[in-house]
Amino acid sequence: MCISTTNQEDVIMGDGNLDWMDIDKDALLHDGVYQPTPALPVEMWSYIFSWIPSVEDQLNVAIVCRNWSFICSLLTCSELNLRVRLNQDDIIIAFCRRFSGLRQLILTDCLYATGRIYRCLPPQLEQIVVRNCPAIGRTAFEMDLRHLPLFLQKISLSRFQHVGESMLRRLPSGLRDLNLANCPKMKCSFLQLLPSSLESLDLSGMMDNDTTPSSYDIFRHSNLKRLSLCGATLPPGFLVHLPTTLTALDLTDYNGAVGNSLHRLSHLQRLKMDRAGVPEELPENLLALSIRGCHLEVGEKFLGKSLHLEELYISGTVRDVRAWPKHLKHLYISHKTLSQYEVDCLPPTLTKLTLVYCEVDAVSLNPLLALEELRIHSNLLSQFPRLDENFVTFSRGWKHMYIDGPCHPLTLAQLTRRPDLTITHYP
């Protein structure tokens, strides 16, 4: 039988969450060692066991054999993470039909799972997340969402090829999180069909350019907190329609002018604008900003004035940083040649520094940094920071270090002198 989990003990104990990967149905039914007699599918045994009321009887059943112990653990499972390599989706449907207590279903790499599963979801399901299941949503026939669970709060219809108005009308009225990323492009009038309860919406790559600005008013009157418009085709001036309730916004690849239009989003805490234009001013309460691939010379006016910014993601296209945000805790830098000045003025609040393919050979890290974690991804030995004789002093507060790439033996020897430092090295 081919069942593997991240933690075998969890399966035996049944801790309420289950990560059941790589199910081979044929092996499950016919394996000589684990095959229960008489041979019934796992989901059917589980349904039978759900009629056993006493804990003593449940235990007696669980210790009959390894297979039954696993099945019993499913009874209390509220979260199921499936990765199924089957040529059909029957086993997923069978699971959904029999595990009525399931709250969260995550399907990953289920290559043959189809949209039929949406008709058979457990009535108590609150979240369904689908990752890399290319057959789901391929045909219009499967788009019947009438039977979606009443309490469903999160659904991913990412990459569905036949998203249409009739389907969107059938979404549960209490839905909070909807992912329509990379579905076929639609005019924004479809937004009116979405449940008003939505707090999180992913429209990455699916918005079609609508030249009527008022069409976007639906955004302004929504209660959205998280919105992703990565790669969406948006008209000029669109940003003024964003709701002020937003706390997280993804405008990756947005090609319009940003100007001051984001400043009014006073609740915005996370902003991702990779490969987009950079705003003149940042929202006042912003905590995390990603501007990788943005071309700008930021100087002191921009980042230095971001009073609350704690996380920053930049790349080599951000040049000549004269001042970092004062309260920065996590800094991610990729493909950038760091100047000695940029390193020297890193704020003392910094606890996590990630350097991906950065040129830092001529740089020593500031010994005053309060770093707890340093991650270095490098393909060249010369890009590794020079950790000289001062290393022992300035690495005192570090707890974790991740090195993905070559590391000089002497440097590694210095690192390993610290017994309280966790080092993960992928040479």
Place this chain on the structure above:
Amino acid sequence: MASESISVTTSDDQTIQLSRKHAQMSQTINSMLEDSVGADQEAIPLPNVSSEVLKKVIDWCTHHENDPAPVEKVKKLNKKREYKAKNSTISDEWDKNFVNAELRVIVDILLAANYLDVKGLFELMCKHIANELKGKTPDQIRERFGIQDDLTEEDKAAMRKAWGATKNDS
């Protein structure tokens, strides 16, 4: 007007007539009937059900033909979302007699009920097998169902601890 009887072909190539009312108690046959409206009424193939088992299913459907349709109940769980087992009592005397059969037959009917999607019959068979498991030691269950013990003593001890039980595997 739709015919009052339906022909089905079983896995052993028997053609059996059953009333439309009984056929519609099976969601599987019902869907097939809906899909074939207006088409020539050929026998519906049931490749996963033998004639012997189908006759048992028809017997059960005949006895329960006037039962109200089962309703899918959606209950909100408590905050802890605790698992609660269902009541497996079989109250109908006819049903008690019906399930008084060899385990092999019970399993065949269970599989047929699952394939035909006859909810009431499926639940009855599950309840019966659950009742068979109740009050038995692991050894007795293994003997009854012909199962090999492949757990180590350490596994069993860990599970007993997890279940909060002290009872020994007799």
